[in-house]
Amino acid sequence: PVLFATGSKDGIIEGSKALAAATPQGRFVEIPDRHHFNAPGSRAFREAALAFLAE
Template sequence: MNTRAAPAHRYACSTRSPARSTRILEASRALAEATPAGSFFEIPGRNHFDAPTSRAFRDAAIAFLGTEA
């Protein structure tokens, strides 16, 4: 049984901070550019958690899967 008390401090990390979002967006674009036949599809106002429920994401995924590499 663990009897140690939890630390009094907590760490918070927001994935919605503008600076972090900008870095992630830039890195994602760079990765797509570095990938042979890669492409980047941005959905404004969405992130990797809620993008799959977007109609634009689903349409782009269907188009991507239907293309010959």
């Protein structure tokens, strides 16, 4: 399984969606109102990552 988490304000969001779709067991999560550098610091990112790791 692979998690692609990308901020909604990030220029690579469409590429991340495509990678998730093309990756076996790939999952895409959009982090609202974030970009590449500040997405990992958000609560939404932490919650998505923890849920993904718990599976």
